[in-house]
Amino acid sequence: MSLLTVNGLSIAGQGHPIVHDLSFDIQVGEWFAIVGQSGSGKSVTASAIGQLQPSNLKTKGEIRFDDRNLLSLSSSDMRRIRGNRIAYIFQDYHGSFTPFHTIGRHFEEVQRLHLSQSADERRRQSLSALEAVGLSEDCLGRYPSQLSGGQLQRASIALALLLKPDLLIADEPTTALDSVSSFRVLELLSRLQKERGCAILFITHDLRHVRKYANRIAVMKDGRIVEAGNAREVLHRPRHPYTELLIQASPSLGRFNRLSSIEVTP
Numbered sequence: 545m546s547l548l549t550v551n552g553l554s555i556a557g558q559g560h561p562i563v564h565d566l567s568f569d570i571q572v573g574e575w576f577a578i579v580g581q582s583g584s585g586k587s588v589t590a591s592a593i594g595q596l597q598p599s600n601l602k603t604k605g606e607i608r609f610d611d612r613n614l615l616s617l618s619s620s621d622m623r624r625i626r627g628n629r630i631a632y633i634f635q636d637y638h639g640s641f642t643p644f645h646t647i648g649r650h651f652e653e654v655q656r657l658h659l660s661q662s663a664d665e666r667r668r669q670s671l672s673a674l675e676a677v678g679l680s681e682d683c684l685g686r687y688p689s690q691l692s693g694g695q696l697q698r699a700s701i702a703l704a705l706l707l708k709p710d711l712l713i714a715d716e717p718t719t720a721l722d723s724v725s726s727f728r729v730l731e732l733l734s735r736l737q738k739e740r741g742c743a744i745l746f747i748t749h750d751l752r753h754v755r756k757y758a759n760r761i762a763v764m765k766d767g768r769i770v771e772a773g774n775a776r777e778v779l780h781r782p783r784h785p786y787t788e789l790l791i792q793a794s795p796s797l798g799r800f801n802r803l804s805s806i807e808v809t810p
């Protein structure tokens with residue numbers, strides 16, 4: 545069942561096109577990845593879904609969610625959906641936090657804005673959100689600068705999941721993390737996706753993550769989707785030369801594909 549449908553989305557900046565007539569859909573509960581090299585238009589597409597694109601960019605087309613076109617919603621209606629149904633986590637997780645507020649205060653602000661709960665309920669919910677991402681209670685009293693990058697990214701995931709979104713948009717969430725922290729964040733997202741049934745739109749240029757976690761992928765080049773489909777099929781049998789190039793440029797995947805082709809050669 546489709547959760548979000550992008551139909552003929554075009555994005556342009558000062559007259560020059562960035563994204564051309566893009567169409568794809570995200571199914572309920574799936575991990576959908578958009579891959580492509582730097583500058584291919586992944587982030588502007590992800591931001592257009594929540595009307596977060598820079599104001600100098602013009603968007604055209606349709607992004608259907610709950611039978612409404614998100615592109616034509618007022619900013620206050622969009623804010624409500626962005627708070628409750630669609631959440632973002634970003635590569636620059638520092639941007640999700642104000643440096644002079646504790647993590648607990650950030651949680652509380654989101655809860656007060658969107659939920660009507662008693663102080664006890666808020667605290668219980670914050671603790672269970674922290675527990676879900678593997679952080680301890682004392683994080684609530686700390687300032688963002690007192691957490692490591694990996695801890696802060698996990699706190700931003702806890703914050704995004706407080707409101708139980710149907711769609712979590714994760715724009716290169718591990719790029720700024722070391723490999724162990726990246727692994728933990730990805731495993732965490734995968735577990736939360738399965739336990740809570742929320743769909744994930746995952747933006748990345750790292751095909752290794754896609755191979756492991758994505759159900760379906762769309763490969764973007766110069767603002768267009770050049771190939772899309774089941775992640776394993778696309779990665780094993782790419783049909784577009786650009787997808788092939790991305791695979792070959794990803795050392796472990798290139799090797800993985802070569803090994804697979806050796807295995808099937810009689």
Ligand SMILES: Nc1ncnc2c1ncn2[C@@H]1O[C@H](COP(=O)(O)OP(=O)(O)OP(=O)(O)O)[C@@H](O)[C@H]1O
Binds near residue numbers: 583584588589598600
């Ligand atoms: N506010 C803006 N005004 C004009 N052009 C922009 C603006 N934001 C992005 N662009 C251009 O749009 C293109 C796509 O950018 P985008 O950030 O979506 O790429 P990306 O695929 O996410 O790359 P990366 O993997 O490096 O994040 C780039 O050429 C970029 O310079």
